[in-house]
Amino acid sequence: MVDRAKILDAVKTAIEKAPKRKFSESIDITINLKNIDMAQPKNRIDETILLPNGTGEKTGICVIGKGDIVTQAKDAKVDLIIGPEEVERLGGAPREARRVASTYKYFLAETAVMPQVGRFLGPRLGPRGRMPMPITGQTDIRPIVERLRNSVKIRTKDKT
Template identity: 45%
Template sequence: MAEKPTVMAVQKALESAKKRNFTETVELAINLKDVDLTIPKNRIQEDIVLPSGRGKSVKICVIGGGELALKAKDVADRVITPEELGAIADDKKQAKKIANDTDYFIAEAPLMAVVGKRLGTVLGPRGKMPKPIAPGADPAAMIEGLRKSVTIRSKDRKTFHAPVGSADMSAEEIAENIDLILKRVESHLEKGKYNIASAYVKTTMGPSERVL
C-alpha cells in the first residue's frame, strides 16, 4: 500500500537532515492566503493535544496555593504560590526567564485577574496566559494533556510555525500530528483548506519538505 503524502514528506525531511548530537525538534510551517490577519477575529490561537505527543519534555508551571499547590508539587515542573507571585512580577528579568522556560501556565481561577495584572505584560505577548483551574482541584489530568499539546498561533502574520514532534519519532507518528494540526487550522479559516497556501515540514536545522 502506498505511503500517505504526509508520511512521505516527513520521511524525506528526517532522512535529509544531518545527524546532530542532540535530538532536533520537527516543525511545521503553515502559510496562509486570502486572510486578513490585521482583523483579530481572523487570527488563530488554539491548544491542540497531539495524538502522538510532542516527543520531548513540555514544562508546566502551576500558580496557586493551598491544596492545589500540594497536588501540583509532584506533577508540575514549577509551582508559584500567591505569596511568591508578587516578588516574581516585580523582578522583570526573572519573570521573563520563567515565561521563556515554561511552555504552559495553569492558575487557580480566583488568581487569574491578579496574574493578568501582574504578569500579563510578560505572558500575553508570548501567548502564555494561564489556563484556569478550580481551587483545590487535582491538576494531574490537565497537566498530562498539556504535556502532549502544542499551541498554534498565527498572530498577525500569514506564516506561522508549530512543533509537531522530535526527530527520534517515527514518520507515521509525526504525520499523524501534522494531519490533525492542518485539520484544526482549516476549521478556523473561512474557506478551509483553500486559505492555506502551503505547508512545510523540517527538523530544526534541516531542509524543508512540502506537505501541502
C-alpha cells in the same frame, strides 16, 4: 487544499534526504495561509493540540495558586509552583519574571489569583502567548497536567 498523504510524504522525504547529524533533529512545518486577513482576530489560530505519543521532550508547566491546587500540583510533579505572594514579588523583579515566562511553556492559575497574575505577570506572559489557563479550586489538575505534557501549541502570527 493539500491532502494528508501529500503532507506525510513530504515529511518522510525531508527526513530521508537530510544528512546524518550528531544531534537529535526536529522538523518544523510552515503553512502559508492565502487570502486570509490575519489582522482580524477571528481569523487567528491559537490552539493546543493533544498528540497521541507526546513530543518526546520535557514540557515545563507552572501552577499558580494556593491550598489544594498546590497539593495536586506536587502530586502531578509540576515543574514550578508559585504562590500569590510570589506573584507580587515577580511583578517587582522583571528580569526574573521574564525568565519564568520564557522557561515554562504552560501556566495554570487558580481563579482566585488570576487578577494578581494579570496585573503583575500579564506584561511578561501575554506577549509570549503564555497567559495561564484558569482553574477552579475543586478542579483536579492532574489530568490537565498530563494532557499538557503530551500537547503542542499552534499559533498564527497576527499580521503576517
